Amino acid sequence: MFLLDTLHEGLAGLDARGLTRRRRTADTPCAAHMTVDGREIVGFASNDYLGLAAHPRLTEAMAEGARRYGAGSGGSHLLGGHSRAHALLEDELAAFAGGFVDAPRALTFSTGYMSNLAALTALAGRGTALFSDELNHASLIDGARLSRADVQIYPHADTEALTAMLEASDAPAKVIVTDAVFSMDGSIAPLARLVELAERHGAWLVVDDAHGFGVLGPRGRGAVAQAALRSPHLVYLCTFGKAVGAAGAAVIAHETVIEWMLQRARPYIFTTAAPPAAAHAVSASLALIAGEEGEARRRHLAALIARTREILQRTRWRPIDSPTAVQPLVIGGNDETLALAACLDADGMWVPAIRPPTVPxxxxxLRISLSAAHSFDDLARLQAALVRAGESA
Known part of the structure; x- marks a missing residue:
């Protein structure tokens, strides 16, 4: 069949360029030490930054939530699927991360991808000028495209270039959108300067803090709290499948912004609500993150980050200087990167190879993702594996 032949040719082309993606199957819960495809490995692949995904308090909360609310929500939030667990979580989120705006309110989503699509398509449209960092996550890129706004890409974290673009725009509505922590570089956006520009030009500032929420800032309140920012222009996005250790996402902003999204955001209106049990587990995680155990895990993670930066500086490859749990090691070519990942895999290290189009x-x-569940012994094993791989390359 012609149609299948074109797909076969496309797949062959991906494989020839070293761009084929392959899944691996975990046989045990997400953790620093896992069984994957029947083999025991040390995992540096997940976004479980605080090591909470298999925490007993969260797993019990998930089970309790299922016993209380059932396995599924049964409908969209506006048609019977909005449970007490969702309502309580939204109140907790507004209190937990809402210090950056007056009258904060939260709206929960099934995934971070959906929350990003919802925020951008609700706040931007034809006639809006939308300014997007060139390294933004695919979900923000797709949300910008779907919004039908005039999308302008500014160089990564380049606030001078963004200033010039904003000053040249005569659009009646403007939106600036950025990741807080960039998932493939580990860099942090210049949020203070972005808030200043948003206020000066009357723009919304949409901040996706997927990789900072729970890890950065006082009590894990995120990158905006770490920068001590407060502005009515802020629209804050956070996800629960990373440091929180569960599933779902939320948008936190002024109550009027959230009411507008509830009325107009298609990814919210026209989808089944996430299982209430997941929301119940997120509530348990927020309490843990804000408490003493959460603080201890963040301290340990910070020490692991510092040690990993030292290790990567001593390799033959080029690390990207990152202050976060995302520690990239740039290799260059696709085949070389895949070969290095395979060498580490042979040593029992799962460190994923990241290739285009995810990165230029x-x-x-290699994207080394650290977790508070890792030990310094795990880092010593990683260092030894990198040394062996470098010697054989």
């Missing part, structure tokens, strides 16, 4: 051509890399 010529910057394929």
């Amino acid at each position: 051509a010529g910057t394929s890399r």
